[in-house]
Amino acid sequence: MPDRPAFDPADPLGIDELLGDDDLAVRATARRWAADRVLPYVADWYERGELPDPRGLARELGAMGALGMPLRGYGCAGASAVQYGLVCLELEAADSGIRSLVSVQGSLAMYAIHRYGSEEQRRAWLPGMASGGTIGCFALTEPDHGSDPSGMRTRAVRDGGDWVLTGRKMWITNGSIADVAVVWARTDEGVRGFLVPAATPGFTAHTIRHKGSLRASVTSELVLDGVRLPAGAALPEARGLRAPLSCLSHARYGIVWGALGAARTCFRAALEYAGTREQFGRPIGAFQLTQAKLADMAVELEKGLLLALHLGRRMDAGRLLPEQVSLGKLNNVREALDICRTARTVLGANGISWEYPVMRHMANLETVLTYEGTSEMHQLVLGKALTGLDAFRG
Template sequence: MSEGARRSLPPFDPADPLGIDDLLAPDDLAVRTTVRQWAATRVLPQIADWYERGELPGIRELARELGSLGALGMSLTGYGCTGASAVQYGLACLELEAADSGIRSLVSVQGSLAMYAIHRFGSEEQKERWLPPMAAGEIIGCFGLTEPDHGSDPAAMRTYAKRDGSDWVLTGRKMWITNGSVAGVAVVWARTDEGIRGFVVPTDSPGFSAPEIRHKWSLRASVTSELVMDEVRLPADAVLPEVTGLRGPLSCLSHARYGIVWGSMGAARACFEAALEYAGSREQFGRPIGGFQLTQAKLADMAVELHKGVLLAHHLGMRMDAGTLRPEQVSFGKLNNVREAIEICRTARTILGANGISLEYPVMRHATNLESVLTYEGTVEMHQLVLGKALTGLDAFR
C-alpha cells in the first residue's frame, strides 16, 4: 500500500475497530442514537440503585416511555407498531442491554413474546384489542411457557385447559415469568385435548395471580413472577386461533432469542468500555495498567470477540429482514454471543481488580445478569443440541 493510500484511510476507531457502522443505514444509526440517549438519561443514572434494591420502580412509566420511542413490538407492523427492520430492533436491544439486561428483558418479553404471539397467531379481534395499547406501553404483557418442573422440555407442561360449554377453564402454574406481576395480559400456553394451545388471559381474571419472585442475585432490576391459574374461566375467543402445538411458543422464543444475540453484545460492550477506560487511568508500577502487555492482550481478545459477535448479530438481522433466517442460526448466535459476553465480563472484572465487584462500575452487574440470559430462552445445552442435530441429522434430545 502506498503512503498516499495509507493517508486516505479513515482513522482507527477503538469503539468500532472493524468499521461495522459502515454497514448501517442512516435510519439504523438514528434508532441506535435514540435508544442510547434514552437509556443514558432514564436508566444509567439509577440502575445501580435499582439493582442493589432488587426492584424496578416506575416500570409502568418506563414502559410508556419505551412505547413512545416505538421500542415495543417495534419489528411488528400495524396496530400501532413501528414496523422497524430486524437490524433496527437488534440495535435497540443492544443499547438497552448495555444499560441493563432487565430493561432489555422488559422490551423483549413485551414485543418478541407476548405481542409477537398475538400478532402472528391471534384473531383480528385479539390484535385490535391488545396490540395498540401494548405498543404504547399502556398495557404490559407477559408470556407463560416455563413451569416449575418443565423448562427445557415444554412438551411435558402440566398446565391444562379444558372445555366447559363454550368456555375454557385454565389451571396450572408458570415460573420465572418476566413482567408477570405488572402485566395486564398474559399469553399462556397449556395442554388441551386438541394439543398445546395459547390463551390470551387478562390478568384481572378470577383465579389468576402472579406472586413476585424475590431473592434473585441476577436480573435484580426486573420484575420476575410466578403465574398461578386456579380454574381461570375464559371465553371461547381467548384461544389463539392460528396455531396448535409447540410450533407456536417455539417460534415466539426464536424471535426473542434473536434479540438476545444483539443484547448480550450490549452488556459485553459496557464491560469492555469500562475496562478500557479503567486501564487508561489506573496506575501501577508507575504507569497506566493499559501499558502492560498482559492487560493489552486481554483488551485485544475482548475487542475481537465483542465485534465478531456484533458482526454475527448483524448478519442474522440481515437474514431475518430477507426472510431467510433459520431457527438453527438463531441458536448459533445465542450460544456464541452470550457465552462470549460472559467471558468478556469476567475478563473485564480482572482488569478492574477489586473495583470490578463494586456497583460503582457496571461489570459485576452485567456478569450476574448474563448468568440468567445464558439460561433463559434456551440453555447452552439445548442450543448445542439444536446445532448438533442440524449438523449430524441425528436427534440427541431424547
C-alpha cells in the same frame, strides 16, 4: 487515493459503515434514552432489587417505538430487524432487565398475538401494548419444566363454550405487572395458547424476590386456579409446540444483539480503567497481559456484532432459520459473559463494586445464558441440524 480512516477503539472493524443513516438514528435515540432514563439510576435499582416504575418506563419505550418494534400495523413501528437489534443492544448496554422488559413485551407477548391471534385479538390488545399502556407477559416455563416444554402440566379443558385453565408458571418476566398473559397449556387437542386478562378470577401473580441476577426486572410466578375463559380467548392459529417455540426464536434474536450491549459496556469500562489505574509506576494498560485481555475482548465483541448484523439482515430478507438464531445466541451470550468476566479481572477488586457496571452485567448474563434456551439446548439444536440425529430423547 482516499485518505485511510484512523483506527477507532470504539468501532475497531468500522462496523458503523455497514449501517444506514436510519439505523444510526434509531440507535442514537435508544442510546440517549438509556443514558437519560436508566444509567443514572440502575445501579441503585439493582442493589435494591426492584424496578421502581416499570409502567412509566414502558410508556416511554412505547413512545419511542421500541415495543413490538419489527411488527407491522396496530400501532407498531414496523422497523427493520437490524434496527430492533440495535435498540436491544443499547438497552442491554444499560441493563439486561430493561432489554428483557422490551423483549418479553414485543418479541414474545405481542409477537404471539400478532402471529397467532385473530384479527379481533390483534385489534383488542396490540395498540395498547405498542404504546406501553398495556403490559403483557409470556407464560411457558413451569416450576418443573423449562428446557422441555412438552412436559408442561398446565391444563386447559373445555367446559361448555368456555375453557378452564389450571396450573402454575414460573420465572415469568413482567408477570406481576402484566395486564394480559399469553399462557400456554396442554389440551386434548395439543398445546394451545390463551390470552388471560390479569383481572380474571383465579389468576394470581406473585413477584419473585431474593434474586442474584436481573434484579432490576420484574420476575413472577403465575397461578391459574380454575381460570375460566371464553372460547375467544384461545389464539386460533397457535396449535402445538411449534407456536411457542417460534415466539422464543423471535425473542432469542433480540438476545443475540442485547448480550453484546452488556459486553460492550464491560469492555469499555475495562479499557478506561486500564488507562487510568496505575501499578508499578504506570497504567496497567501498558502491561502485555492487560493488553492481551483487551485485544481478545475486542475481537470477540466485534465478531459477535458481525454475526448479529448478518442474522438481522437474514431476518429482514425472510431467510433467518431457527438453527441460525440458536447459533447466534449460543455464541454471543457465551462470549459476552466471558468478556464481562475478563473485564472484572482487569478492574480487580473494583470489579465487584456497584460503582462500576461490570459485576451487575456479569451477574445478569448468567441468567441470559440460560433463559430462552440454555447453551446446552442450543448446542443440541445445532448438533441435530449438523448430524440429522436427535439427541434430545437419547
